[in-house]
Amino acid sequence: MKNTLKILSFFRNVVFLKWSSQIVFLVGLLYIIWSYIQNAVVNLEQTNIAFSWGWLGETPGVSIAEGMYTLPNSGRQMLQVGMLNMLRVTVTGIFAATFLGTFLGIARLSKNYIVEKTSTGLLEVVRNVPLLVQIFFFQAFVLTFPRLEVSDAGTYNFHVSAKGIAFPWLNRQPTAYLFWVYLLVILILANRIYKWRVKILEREGRETRPFLWSIGIFIGLLIAGWYGGYRVMGVIGFLAKYISTGVDLLPAIFYQTLFSSIAVFIGFRSTKKFIDTKKSEEAQGIYSDDDYFKIILNVIVVLLVVVLMFSSVGLGLSNFLVGDEIVFKADWGVPQFFDGVNNKLYWNPEAKIVLDAQLDGMKRADIINWIAVPGTEVTKGDVVAIATAKDLKGDLNQEISIYAKYTGVIEEVFVSNGDTVKVDEKTYDIRVTDSKPLELSRPRVEQIGTTSFKKYAVGYGKSLSVGYFAIWLGVVLYTAIFISEVVRAGIMAVSKGQSEAGLSLGLGRGALLRLVVLPQAIRVMLPPMGNQYLNLAKNTSLGIAVAYPEIVAVGQTLYNQEGQTLPVFLIWMAFYSTVSLTISTIINYYNRKMKIVER
Amino acid sequence: MSIIQTKNVKKWFGDFQALKGISMDVAEGEVLVIAGPSGSGKSTFIRCINRLEQHQEGQIIVDGIELTNDLKNIEAIRSEVGMVFQSFNLFPHLTVMQNITLAQIWVRKKNRSEAEEKAMELLERVGIPEQAQKFPGQLSGGQQQRVAIARALAMEPKIMLFDEPTSALDPEMIKEVLDVMKELANSGMTMIVVTHEMGFAKEVADRVMLFDDGMLVEENTPEEFFNNPKSDRTKLFLSQIL
Numbered sequence: 001m002k003n004t005l006k007i008l009s010f011f012r013n014v015v016f017l018k019w020s021s022q023i024v025f026l027v028g029l030l031y032i033i034w035s036y037i038q039n040a041v042v043n044l045e046q047t048n049i050a051f052s053w054g055w056l057g058e059t060p061g062v063s064i065a066e067g068m069y070t071l072p073n074s075g076r077q078m079l080q081v082g083m084l085n086m087l088r089v090t091v092t093g094i095f096a097a098t099f100l101g102t103f104l105g106i107a108r109l110s111k112n113y114i115v116e117k118t119s120t121g122l123l124e125v126v127r128n129v130p131l132l133v134q135i136f137f138f139q140a141f142v143l144t145f146p147r148l149e150v151s152d153a154g155t156y157n158f159h160v161s162a163k164g165i166a167f168p169w170l171n172r173q174p175t176a177y178l179f180w181v182y183l184l185v186i187l188i189l190a191n192r193i194y195k196w197r198v199k200i201l202e203r204e205g206r207e208t209r210p211f212l213w214s215i216g217i218f219i220g221l222l223i224a225g226w227y228g229g230y231r232v233m234g235v236i237g238f239l240a241k242y243i244s245t246g247v248d249l250l251p252a253i254f255y256q257t258l259f260s261s262i263a264v265f266i267g268f269r270s271t272k273k274f275i276d277t278k279k280s281e282e283a284q285g286i287y288s289d290d291d292y293f294k295i296i297l298n299v300i301v302v303l304l305v306v307v308l309m310f311s312s313v314g315l316g317l318s319n320f321l322v323g324d325e326i327v328f329k330a331d332w333g334v335p336q337f338f339d340g341v342n343n344k345l346y347w348n349p350e351a352k353i354v355l356d357a358q359l360d361g362m363k364r365a366d367i368i369n370w371i372a373v374p375g376t377e378v379t380k381g382d383v384v385a386i387a388t389a390k391d392l393k394g395d396l397n398q399e400i401s402i403y404a405k406y407t408g409v410i411e412e413v414f415v416s417n418g419d420t421v422k423v424d425e426k427t428y429d430i431r432v433t434d435s436k437p438l439e440l441s442r443p444r445v446e447q448i449g450t451t452s453f454k455k456y457a458v459g460y461g462k463s464l465s466v467g468y469f470a471i472w473l474g475v476v477l478y479t480a481i482f483i484s485e486v487v488r489a490g491i492m493a494v495s496k497g498q499s500e501a502g503l504s505l506g507l508g509r510g511a512l513l514r515l516v517v518l519p520q521a522i523r524v525m526l527p528p529m530g531n532q533y534l535n536l537a538k539n540t541s542l543g544i545a546v547a548y549p550e551i552v553a554v555g556q557t558l559y560n561q562e563g564q565t566l567p568v569f570l571i572w573m574a575f576y577s578t579v580s581l582t583i584s585t586i587i588n589y590y591n592r593k594m595k596i597v598e599r
Numbered sequence: 600m601s602i603i604q605t606k607n608v609k610k611w612f613g614d615f616q617a618l619k620g621i622s623m624d625v626a627e628g629e630v631l632v633i634a635g636p637s638g639s640g641k642s643t644f645i646r647c648i649n650r651l652e653q654h655q656e657g658q659i660i661v662d663g664i665e666l667t668n669d670l671k672n673i674e675a676i677r678s679e680v681g682m683v684f685q686s687f688n689l690f691p692h693l694t695v696m697q698n699i700t701l702a703q704i705w706v707r708k709k710n711r712s713e714a715e716e717k718a719m720e721l722l723e724r725v726g727i728p729e730q731a732q733k734f735p736g737q738l739s740g741g742q743q744q745r746v747a748i749a750r751a752l753a754m755e756p757k758i759m760l761f762d763e764p765t766s767a768l769d770p771e772m773i774k775e776v777l778d779v780m781k782e783l784a785n786s787g788m789t790m791i792v793v794t795h796e797m798g799f800a801k802e803v804a805d806r807v808m809l810f811d812d813g814m815l816v817e818e819n820t821p822e823e824f825f826n827n828p829k830s831d832r833t834k835l836f837l838s839q840i841l
Binding site: 198495497498500501502503504505506507508511515516519520523 | 674751
């Protein structure tokens with residue numbers, strides 16, 4: 001009798017039930033994951049497609065409509081183009097949507113009847129129509145414009161056709177990467193100078209004009225930088241070169257071990273921290289069942305990561321970083337930055353350039369003589385070619401611009417004598433010149449060879465393809481509308497008393513908004529704003545509908561080609577998670593920073 | 600010499616008439632207490648004086664400037680008239696010091712060190728110099744209201760308006776705020792105080808007014824007001840409040 005009771009109580013024991021149910025659940029979950037993976041592997045083997053990352057190194061043999069490389073030489077490069085295309089929309093889109101959304105949000109609160117009703121009307125239209133429909137609409141809108149014809153060839157201020165939209169733009173030259181770094185450095189410097197002057201002001205109580213000082217030094221350095229000073233930043237390139245070489249040389253096993261160790265370390269540290277909190281006075285070293293589960297789960301997650309790192313998944317990831325057949329450094333859009341610095345051109349304006357291509361697009365100047373043989377070295381100021389401009393239509397006094405560019409080790413070094421001429425026939429020397437980091441230019445429509453294909457010339461003005469325009473405008477407008485509601489809610493959340501207090505102190509409307517209302521509204525706005533940014537990032541995947549080659553479109557092309565569906569899905573998930581987590585990390589950082597101090 | 604003059608001021612909220620023709624004068628250096636039941640229009644009236652509410656009829660002249668739709672006049676008057684609110688309305692994202700220096704820097708165009716010096720001087724006057732670097736959320740209600748008074752004084756106003764400054768405070772904290780206000784009154788500041796603190800009115804006020812139903816019912820010296828009121832409405836009010 002006593003014995004049976006004991007057994008019964010064993011089954012009625014809450015602690016036992018809790019433990020056993022948790023363990024059963026965990027084992028079940030692991031079994032489901034494991035069996036799914038097994039199942040997938042077996043199924044793929046049966047269809048003669050073994051799970052592999054080999055396709056990353058193979059040439060996919062397809063072209064991409066736009067992006068950094070239109071003819072990618074490996075699966076990896078193709079994915080990189082997709083990722084960069086996606087980020088191009090996301091990053092510029094987030095800024096544009098924030099500006100537009102803030103403007104619309106304030107407009108919705110305006111006391112001006114027309115402004116308020118217009119923005120409300122826009123809100124109702126955009127909010128109530130599916131994003132996909134809007135993107136299709138923008139695509140259809142551009143496609144109603146005529147196609148490019150031969151007669152369209154020439155330079156414009158603004159041009160719209162079924163090929164896209166083109167407008168003047170400050171175009172990056174190869175040295176632009178150095179210039180951006182320079183800009184960042186002097187921005188930080190200006191900020192430091194501002195703080196330094198404020199400190200003196202506070203200490204000595206005299207007017208030190210911090211703003212004038214920092215803006216003055218910033219502008220001075222900007223001018224000095226623009227005329228060549230930015231090349232100082234080339235020193236970073238030397239360091240980067242060594243780092244990238246080092247990254248290349250280490251074997252895959254190093255990265256597998258490295259990532260595993262990081263996982264073990266993080267797991268160990270968080271577990272230790274947790275145990276330490278339990279050792280405090282209040283906790284008295286007592287562990288609840290959930291505490292044990294937490295520790296066990298930590299161990300399991302760490303083990304899972306380690307196992308994963310040494311499986312084919314981890315090998316693929318590590319191979320990304322290894323120079324084996326897969327090159328990391330030169331493929332990620334920073335070659336000009338890394339390699340260019342070592343190529344003395346950027347370090348020293350007088351250095352040599354290797355000449356390695358043909359002039360292109362000279363449809364109206366029909367005779368070109370190379371003086372410097374392609375493949376030889378030239379220096380700044382050298383005459384590399386002679387162009388004879390002749391208007392093929394025999395149209396006198398027509399403006400003809402002579403231009404030449406060549407590609408080489410460094411992509412698209414711009415070489416021009418910069419002249420425009422107004423005669424029917426004349427010869428010109430084409431000299432090697434030093435390009436500015438950014439060059440303002442107007443869009444050109446050019447003919448491809450002697451065919452009837454026309455396109456917007458690369459490097460002249462900015463042309464947006466129909467797909468890019470549609471997806472960009474679509475996500476920006478759609479997100480901006482939701483951001484405007486966030487802004488409106490944020491401003492309305494600041495109590496009326498705050499405005500009244502500001503007004504009673506004599507602050508003007510602008511100062512009141514800037515100093516009192518917006519700083520408080522931003523705190524309310526940040527978390528929902530972060531959600532909108534995440535939505536924008538994820539909605540860019542709709543680009544596939546308008547043939548914009550972002551990561552999903554590119555990935556789909558790749559698995560249609562190679563049949564490797566699972567790896568592509570893994571890359572998609574990893575990529576979107578990385579982007580989303582980065583966005584939320586930044587938002588969380590600001591959120592913590594802006595928190596109002598309370599008791 | 601009157602610094603504030605109002606003539607037949609009327610104000611409607613929709614079809615509810617909040618002010619039914621208020622005419623009064625306030626002399627320079629005078630301390631005026633406005634009493635009255637809630638909804639009698641006393642808060643609305645003093646909010647009209649610095650244009651937080653807009654009157655629809657009548658005239659308000661502050662320090663020789665008439666309040667019209669001219670934005671320049673409105674801003675000029677607001678920087679001459681300080682206001683203290685029932686709910687303090689300190690800026691929660693700024694420290695006490697920044698609360699007090701903000702308008703000095705952006706409206707009076709003082710530099711920071713001058714503004715901070717002034718702020719410390721005022722914080723000492725209201726008795727909480729040690730709280731300068733704290734945020735409003737870290738202070739008690741009484742301390743917050745004293746900061747709010749310092750913030751308004753930092754603009755060196757000619758007139759101070761108090762809109763029920765002690766109504767949101769615990770009884771213990773009321774005294775510390777009233778002490779600051781008494782000190783201010785003794786220093787010769789022109790003050791209009793909307794309050795239910797009759798003790799303050801007896802002790803400090805030069806004149807007491809009773810508002811009821813948007814009208815000025817009684818206007819008297821404190822002695823006469825409390826001991827020998829003219830109207831029956833005042834007698835009723837006093838019998839309920841005392």
